[in-house]
Amino acid sequence: MRLSIPILLTVLFGSSVHAETPASVEPFDTCPSKAFLFQSSPSKVYGVNLVTGGYSTLAETTGLNTHINAVGFNQSDRYIYGFDYDNEVVIRIGQNYVGEQLTVNGLPNNTKFISGDVHDQIYYLHRRELGIIKIDLSPLESDPSATLTATTLDTDLNNLRTSDVAINPIDGNLYAVNNNSYNLYRVDLETGDSDMVYSLVADIGPPSGGFGAVYFDVDGNFYISRNDDGKIFRIDLSNEDDIDDKNLEAVLFASGPISGQNDGARCANAPIIDEDSTIDFGDAPDSYKTLLASNGPRHEVDSGFYLGSIAPDSEGDGFTSPLDDNKAGLADEDGVGFVTALEVGNTSLVSVQASTAGYLSAWIDWNQDGDFQDTGEKVFSDSLLTSGINSLSIAVPAGATIGSTWSRFRFSEASGLDYFGGATTGEVEDHPVTIMENGSSLRYYPSESGYATIAFEDNWPKEGDYDLNDVVFKFRITETLDENSAITRVLIQGYLSAYGAGYHNGFAFRLGGINRSDISSASTLTHNSVLQESNGLESDSNEAIFIVSDDLKQKLPAGCMYYRTAQHCQEALVFEFEIDVYFNEGTDTSSLMTMPYDPFIFATPGAYVRDGLWYNPGRGLEIHLADQAPTEQFDTYWLGWWSDSSDPATSRYFKTSSNHPWALLIPDEWSWPREHVDLVEAYPEFAGYAESGGENNLQWYLLEKATENKYYLSEE
Known part of the structure; x- marks a missing residue:
């Protein structure tokens, strides 16, 4: 609880109707929300x-x-x-x-x-x-x-x-x-x-x-x-x-x-959020009661009660897809870790870090119906935690539904909290979790909770301004393996971080080594937590290619021309995706290429493609990571034109003669160059990295190696 310093006055008024009016009786400056x-x-x-x-x-x-x-x-x-x-x-x-x-x-x-x-x-x-x-x-x-x-x-x-x-x-x-x-x-x-x-x-x-x-x-x-x-x-x-x-x-x-x-x-025309308040909200989909309008869970921050090593920052409301608390502010959702997998019928170990002694309550949506209301979904009820790391166990019901779902953890000095409603102290952390079959295991890229960054220069086969911010995605992959270490499921999650392109581009993943016929119809594609009619599997390809979107420009807000690439363009994140891939029974997944597979962009069919091209290759224009062969849809006519030095005979693709690629993969979160700032100008050590074929300057992308005021810095 924050205490303000009250103004103490000793002037007393008598019984007369008009006492002398103190000079300090002045109106409020605004319509207060308190x-x-x-x-x-x-x-x-x-x-x-x-x-x-x-x-x-x-x-x-x-x-x-x-x-x-x-x-x-x-x-x-x-x-x-x-x-x-x-x-x-x-x-x-x-x-x-x-x-x-x-x-x-x-x-x-x-x-x-x-x-x-x-x-x-x-x-x-x-x-x-x-x-x-x-x-x-x-x-x-x-x-x-x-x-x-x-x-x-x-x-x-x-x-x-x-x-x-x-x-x-x-x-x-x-x-x-x-x-x-x-x-x-x-x-x-x-x-x-x-x-x-x-x-x-x-x-x-x-x-x-x-x-x-x-x-x-x-x-x-x-x-x-x-x-x-x-x-x-x-x-x-x-x-x-x-x-x-x-x-x-x-x-x-x-x-x-x-x-x-x-x-x-109260000034009834004021919004309910107090202008002086600092509040932590959840970020699960709103079906779980997340937003303030739904009476979502919320805690006042700066109380000394929180989960993890980082105290929560404040938000104006709950975050729902494509935003979450870690994307929009400090990565403070660090208090809960699942030590062992949530396997049906087994007991899972959970590590919960508390800033001080207090009460923890938690919920898991076992049947994936979008709420925490069902019997048995409250997994902890006022569990008393001590300061530091607490090891707890969760019994996964035998009837729990296999797949992705949500959990909610609330920590406070107060007991009796529900999965919704306000509290004066503490923190709420919402975490996506995966319910697995007994004997299964998980494998992650780049890590369980982190994101890799992939950035594209879309002027191929010309080098252009080489700012590598035309399309920037952050993504992570989770593979589920059975007791024989065979891959049974692939989950790809990501969001569009920046779009500095003037051209229209699509974004896709190829699961190399797997055919389209190997993919189960149970596979799904969601945009901003909304299930799409199609699972994204490209229908006219033999390869397993999942189209995330065939025109990313249509996902952008109507504000800045350079979405999150010009420093003044501090637009909110607007597009998140999830590809959930299941394989047909009997599919041999041992030939599946290793993570992160093959993420690539392509020219949106029917849109203006590139300056200088004398015919429109449409979907046939693809840009992949360096030395990654294109898909069967690619128009090989353009290999070797202008700045491109591709040579299929030596398995060389999408690089200039100086080894500069048109796509970069950084297995971490990365701050890309600002609009029209050459990558080498923003990150000088990249030149040595590229020219050495990746042998030198392996950490060229770290922020401390960047040139000040040359990279985009999110102010969220």
Whole structure:
């Protein structure tokens, strides 16, 4: 929990309607996204992060030495308005949490209001016996000392026992929960008509305490904070049809502060993410409840509770394909390692590193149905970890589905966490995992969790600007082997890192040594976690060639011309793929070429191919790694033209006379040259590496050997 330094004031106001206004009573600079919570008597002011339930003290006092209730935020003048419960006057509070009293005519005598909110320059006060009182705040715009007038809105809310109310920025209606019944009511602020729109009992149980602080966000989500246990529930009230049809649900969203004297205010037109917050989210597909809109798991960072050796960085929301936490920021998903494979019917060993003592809960989607809801999918429940490495075991069910699935690990000082919802401390790590048959083993390229980089210069057979950033992919491969060490499955995963090409290019993998007829129809291709109709296997080739995409330009966002190659072009990753290859029964895979197989690009059929070519070879123009023979689709006419010095008789392909290749494979993550920067200018040691045929300068690609300001540096 982060603590801010409250502004402590000792100025006390007497019983007169107008005390001298302190000079520091100034409006807020913006529409804050934090939720304000007033507690105790005299009231203290807290800032609540509704996303996680974390809170911090904003002010120990408002200078009024009184109990403040019925607070609401006025977006028009950016003040908090409230009711001085002890002196029975209306007040307003500025950005330094200093209060001033206002003059209001027409307020009922000897009446204490405990619930209220502000909307469209009207301050609404509610009390069960009276209904709703309206106060027009607009005269304060021209005269900060103006006398305001209270009027009564006729309504049938006389029996509503509520501790706070809030106004929905979507439909302009007031909403409140009856503490005695847990029924949710809606009030039309034009007519005063009210109706019961939903019973919360089925979702959160029978009444067990009032909701002293309620809030809205800009998307029409209604947050209700229960005094007795601090639990914060969320109800989506953005759709009028759903409200009318009572198609609603109250979900546990986070756990906040406990108090018997709560009242809340919030700028309802602000997004829910606190502008000062730092939050760690998950990155599994959203069917597992990952995004904030799905009430995905989230933890406040900088708490000292985390997994692995690297503390988590913060995100604005959960990441889903093609992004994940490691791609977008620090590679902090380092806390969980599977020591042994997840084999059906066996026990797997898992190594979990904790920063300090705390509780771990974890889930695995055994049946691959896209959720963690099924019986037995919670594999750890509040397991107490010690600081450092913890060895744990997971029993893999006999009925677990073979193949790729997802896991979720949550670590915190708090127990009782589900696979969704907010927490004030800790970290969530989502990891893809593979369920294997008993006796199987795995083999990786370049490693289990790392990526190799392949980069292409697409001007072949001309050398061009030789910036090697026309097409850049990062990828990794996992082979599954049976008890006889025969390959039974190939999983290729990757994402487009950069595209500086002006031409249209496709990207593919050839599994050399295997025929198309050896590939099972169970093989699949996914783009951004979406299963494609075709598995990508090229239909008019005898070889096993998987087309990832035949036109990568169509995958690019509409922003920068040079996607992630010009330094100013800090576009998000937009394209991820996965090829899951199974072989027909009886296939001899011993002839399969070694990883990383044969990744290559080709000219998109029908698009403009290359400057200087006097006919269009289309799919026949391929660019492979140095000395890799092209596929059967290749047009051999162009071998040896211009800068190319290929010689099939000596198995020399796709190299210049100086041994410069048109494609590079780096078995690690790599920062490619910026647009129009020659590779040798960005990485001077590459020249010696190429000219020696790869004998010298083997680590030419390391960042410390690069020329400053010549390579692309992601600022994510």
